[in-house]
Amino acid sequence: MQGANHLELNNNQKKLLEKLDNESRFRSFDNRLLVLLVTIIAVSFSLYHLITAYTGTPVPVLVHRAIHVAVVLVLVFLLFPPTKKARRDRLPWYDMVLAVLSVPSMIYLFVNYEEIVTRGGLPNTNDIIFGTLLILLVFEAGRRVTGWALPLLAFLFLLYALFGRDLPGIFQHRGFEWTQMTNQLFMTTEGIFGTAIGVSATYIILFILFGAFLQKSGMGQLFNDLALAITGKGKGGPAKVSVVASGFLGSINGSAIANVVTTGAFTIPLMKKIGYNKNFAGAVESSASVGGQILPPIMGAAAFIMAETLGVPYTDIVLIAILPALLFYIGILTQVHLRASKDNLSGLPRHELPKLKNVLKERGHLLLPIFFLIYMLFFSGTTIIYSAFWTIIVTIIISFLRKSTRMGIKDIIDALESGARNTVSVAVACATVGIIVGVASLTGFGLNLANAIVAIGGESLFLTLLFTMVACIVLGMGMPSIPAYIITATMAAPALVQLGIEPIVAHLFVFYFGIFANITPPVALAAFAAAGVSGGTPMKTGFIALKLAAAGFIVPFMFVYNNDLLLMGTTFLESILVIITAVTGILMIGIAAEGFLFERLNIILGILMAGGALLFLHPELYTDALAIAILVTVSLIQWGKRKRNMRVRNNKQITAT
Known part of the structure; x- marks a missing residue:
């Protein structure tokens, strides 16, 4: 990151990030031709989405989503090794073959689109061959990028679709043949090319690109310096810096683990320096990083999927999410401050802190793209996609106001490539979760699970909320936040809607608990990453993070019982x-x-x-x-x-x- 030396990761921190976060496990080629090939594909991918954001897509929706998935799969097999121990400096022949095989299914849809639409759900042999190929590639890509949990769950759902007729009780269904499954998952917008990939191919990639351009211009440095200048001198200052900086960055980048390792590399040593226990320091960073995904305006891109799923304006999601997110961070800041008072911990000396005036003078202009984005989203009347496009352009222009933030051609190319690389993990997760959603839609599993949750909870709203919370945490364990939300929204949210809860409230409820799985032992990946940076004990760090995030476990119950907390119609x-x-x-x-x-x-x-x-x-x-x-x-x-x-x-x- 330009001008952000204290945010650069050392080798140990890079290894820690790669160990806990599959999404960060990229290959680094020695072969210059391979490096150039990846750059050309990634930059072209980003430019295609920028151009279509401005002009509109020249192809049908299904084909546009297929192009998105095809290029993402190509990048997966070029960039992600098949195992943790595999070499990362070369490309095996079989991965080149898989990369090439990622393209034919997209070409087939492009060439035969009108015929497929005309046939209306009656697949022929070629449909089944190309559909099966795509499903297998998505499974393997999902395994490499997200780990075993999500693809394994998707595989279990496929088995459920094929053999559900043999199950007892409410989860039994009439059963489906592989022909019907390939039609659902490959030839419609109800499976792999469903809502999740639709959002990835429109909103998510643009906002990831926006984040990449912000980072390239030095936004990470600005957030850290602002947090230091505002909160660093106060009691327990470094911990408050961690909370503020991690919240801002987490909202933009959407990856709790990556945020923990990057921001934590700077904030955790400062917390330990003034006397915070190493487990507590790690817990502060992990809980604040996870919370970034519930913090508007970007919310780690989940807000876009929520808006698309519910069919409500994105701005509505942002507005109702503001107060609950602020309450979550107030809860963490309260405990951080009280711990500093209890242990008599001071802040950082004034001479070690940047002056607010100097920070704003040097990099304050980088806040202008965020203000411009807010204006475009809330007041301009233009679409989200169009707003994102112009915000990226404005970011590039504004970076030229200072030499320290100015982006040259190389920086712009790097940002385009970085944005494409960062989109890969999200898009693969969305494609994999599309299999789950497609099966759930076809078999009625989501409704059956909702009925089961309501039946267990009886007529008690509190018990139903409690069971839903547990289900969301279990479903979200070991998964990135976006697939965790989509799965919980499909499986658990309908149970709350059945009890009369507003759909938007139900979705926000399950979203909270889906992402908090990242700090809930025994699978608390964000806390484990923080422990790796702090030198603390992973499980102790996880339980302290859970305590720091106590407000986040209470607030969803509060806004279910009192919708006024979401400022709806008040x-x-x-x-x-x-x-x-x-x-x-x-x-x-x-x-x-x-x-x-x-x-x-x-x-x-x-x-x-x-x-x-x-x-x-x-x-x-x-x-x-x-x-x-x-x-x-x-x-x-x-x-x-x-x-x-x-x-x-x-x-x-x-x-x-």
Whole structure:
């Protein structure tokens, strides 16, 4: 990253990232021709999507998505080795063969599109051959890029489609032949070329490209310097820097593990330097990085899929997600601050911190593309795709305002290539999850699972929410956030909708718990990555991250019970009241989780605080009043205890002198 020396990874950190994040395990060729080949394909891929964002796609939707998938598969087999131990400096002949085989299915759809549409779901032998080839390639690409979990789940769904007639109970269906499966997955927009790939081929790649251009111009440096200048001097400053910087970067790049290793390489040593425990330091970084994916405006690209799935404007998703995301970060900042108070940790010395004025003077102009994007999305009346295209152009132009951020031709080519490379992992996950969604749609599995969840929960909304939460965490373990959301939205969200919850609320609920699987032991990949950077214990780091993210586990229940928390249809005064009570509740959760206010809390006061926070789940005047009474009472008790302890300490000092 240009001008961001403290964000460059050393070899150990690169190895850690590659160990825990399959998406970062690229080949690095010695052969210049292969390097040039990958660059040409990646840059052409990015340019194709930029051009079609401006002019519109010249081919039918199915063919456009097929082009997207074909090029992504080619890049997978060129860039990703088949195993962790395979050499990365050369390209085996069989991977070149697989790369070549990735193209024919797309060409077949392009050439025979009208005939396929005319046949209307009656595949011939060629359809089955090319469809089977594509399905096999998607499985192998998914295994290389995302690991075993997602392809294995997709394979189980295929078996379910083929042999579900033999299952007992509600999950039994009439069964489907392979001919019907290939038609569903290959020749329609209900399978591999479904909504997920549609969003990847339109919105996601453009916003990944936007992030690549921002990073190339030095945005990572700006976020870190801004966070240092604003929060670095305060109590526990480096931890607050970690929370703020990781939140901003996580929203743009969408990869919790990559964010942990890159930002954490800078922030975790600073946290340890001022006295934070290494496990706590790693937990702060991992919980803040995961939370970036619920933070508008980009939300790690999941907001686009949510909008497309629900058929609502993207701006609606962003607006309802703002307050819950801020509450999540307030919860982390509260615990970080209280831990610093409890352990008497100071911030960084002023002379080690950049001045806000200087930061804004040197790189502040890099914020202009973000403001431009917000204007385009919310006020211009243009489409998301068109807005993204012009924001990328504006980013390039604005980078020329300062020599330190100026992008030359090489930088632009690097950004185009980086954007394509980073899109590969998302697109492969979307294609693989398309198999799952296609089978679920064909067999009615999602509805059956929703019925099962509702049946287990009975008529209790709370129990249904609890079972849905557990299902989402289990489904999200070991998976990137986007496929985790798509799977949970397909399998779990319908259960909540059946109980009368608004679809947009249900989807946001499952999205939260799908991504929090990344910090939920035993499969807490983001926490494990942070432990690798901090030198801490992975499981301890995971459980501390879980505690720091406590607000994130409470907030979804809060907005289900009280939709006003999403600021849906509320008046200005109602919104102010909701914000005040919600923030108060989150502060109480932080106090209870950390066991400290002005002094250490005993068990009884801690339970009172936690109980008071939970009272805000039920949006009634008397419960809010009771919760505030608990907060005031505990605060007065703590303040009195602090005054007494200060007198005791002062008396001891006087006696000692």
